[in-house]
Amino acid sequence: xxxxxxxxxxxxxxxxxxxxxxxxxxxxxxxxxxxxxxxxxxxxxxxxxxxxxxxxxxxxxxxxxxxxxxxxxxxxxxxxxxxxxxxxxxxxxxxxxxxxxxxxxxxxxxxxxxx
Amino acid sequence: xxxxxxxxxxxxxxxxxxxxxxxxxxxxxxxxxxxxxxxxxxxxxxxxxxxxxxxxxxxxxxxxxxxxxxxxxxxxxxxxxxxxxxxxxxxxxxxxxxxxxxxxxxxxxxxxx
Numbered sequence: 021x022x023x024x025x026x027x028x029x030x031x032x033x034x035x036x037x038x039x040x041x042x043x044x045x046x047x048x049x050x051x052x053x054x055x056x057x058x059x060x061x062x063x064x065x066x067x068x069x070x071x072x073x074x075x076x077x078x079x080x081x082x083x084x085x086x087x088x089x090x091x092x093x094x095x096x097x098x099x100x101x102x103x104x105x106x107x108x109x110x111x112x113x114x115x116x117x118x119x120x121x122x123x124x125x126x127x128x129x130x131x132x133x134x135x
Numbered sequence: 136x137x138x139x140x141x142x143x144x145x146x147x148x149x150x151x152x153x154x155x156x157x158x159x160x161x162x163x164x165x166x167x168x169x170x171x172x173x174x175x176x177x178x179x180x181x182x183x184x185x186x187x188x189x190x191x192x193x194x195x196x197x198x199x200x201x202x203x204x205x206x207x208x209x210x211x212x213x214x215x216x217x218x219x220x221x222x223x224x225x226x227x228x229x230x231x232x233x234x235x236x237x238x239x240x241x242x243x244x245x246x247x248x
Contacts, residue, residue, distance in 0.1 A: 024178075062139070063179070063222065063238040078235070112178050123169070124236060126178030 022047055026113050026127035033103055033134050040099045041130045043113030048093035050116075053124065054086070057110040066111075069096045103134045137162045137227050141239035148213055148246050156208040156242045158223030168206050169236060170199050171222040179222055182208075213246045220244070 023046040033039050043052065054066040066086055067077040075088040089097045100107050113127040138161040148154055160168065167186050171179035183192045185201040192199050196217065198209040208221055220243045224236040 026178075029176075060240065062240045063224075063236075065235050068235075114178070123181050123184060124179075125181065126171075128176070128178050131176075 022049065022115050022117055022125040024113055024115060024125060024127035026130055028130055029128065030131040031133070033132065035104055035134060037103055038099055038101045039103065039132060040097050041111055041113070043096045043098070043127055045094045045115055050093070052090065052096045053114045053116075054088065054096075054098045055112040055114060055126075057112060057129070059109075063112070066098070100132065103132075105134045108132055108134045137225055137237040139223055139225055139237055139239035141221075141223050141242050143242060144240070145243040146245070148210075148244070150214055150246055150248050151212050153209070153211045153213070155210070156221055156244070158206040158208070158239055159204060160206070160223075160225045162225050162227040162237075164227050166226040168201055169224045169226070170206070170208055171224065173220045173222055173241070182221075210244070213244075215246045215248050218244055218246045 025044045027042045031039055052069045055063045056066050057063050065078050066081045067075045067088055069075045069088050069090040071090050071093050085101055087099045110129045110131050112129045114124045117123050117125055140159045142157045167184050169184050170182040172182055173179045183199040185199055188201055188203045190201050196211050200207045220241040222238055222241045224238040226236050
C-alpha cells in the first residue's frame with residue numbers, strides 16, 4: 021500500500037485568492053490523480069498528473085483554474101486559482117498501487133472553504 | 136457515459152442488525168467495480184474489487200457481490216465502528232483516462248449501539 025500525505029488538511033480562503041495543495045507519496049508512482057468531493061456529490065476526477073508531462077484534465081476542468089505540477093515521482097501540487105465560494109470542497113490526491121489492478125489509494129484530503 | 140447510483144443515501148441500523156447497500160451501474164464495458172469506506176475527515180479506504188458477475192469477496196463483517204447491473208455490500212451483525220460512508224465506483228474500458236473511476240454519491244451508514 022501507499023502512504024499519502026496531503027497538506028494543508030483544511031483552509032479557509034478569501035474569494036479571488038489561490039491555494040496550493042501538496043501531495044507527497046512514500047513511494048515512486050507513475051500516475052497521480054486529483055479528485056474533488058463537493059458536499060452531497062460524488063468524487064469527481066479533476067486531472068491525472070504524470071511526471072514529465074502536462075496533466076490531463078477531465079471535462080469541465082481547465083488548467084488555468086486548476087494548475088498542476090508533478091516535478092518528480094513522489095510529489096504533486098494542485099492549485100485552486102481565483103477562488104469563489106463554489107470551489108468550497110474537499111480535494112483529494114490519489115495514486116494507483118503497483119500491481120494492484122488499478123486499486124487507488126487516497127490521501128486524507130484538504131477541506132477548503134471559500135468566503 | 137458511466138453512471139453509478141447508490142441506495143439508500145443513508146441507513147441507520149442497530150448493532151447486530153444485518154442489511155445490504157446497493158450500487159447500480161451503467162458502463163459500456165466493466166473493467167472493475169470498487170468498494171471504498173470513508174470516515175469523516177479522511178480519504179476513502181479501499182475495501183474490495185470485483186471483476187465479473189457472480190464474483191464475491193468477504194472481509195470481516197462485509198461481503199460484496201456483483202451482477203451484470205449491480206453490486207451489493209452486505210453487512211452482517213454490524214458494530215458501531217462500521218459506521219462510515221460506503222462508496223462504490225466503476226472503471227470501464229471506454230474511459231478517456233485508463234484509470235478513471237466513476238464514483239457514486241455513497242451511502243452513509245450509522246450503526247447505533
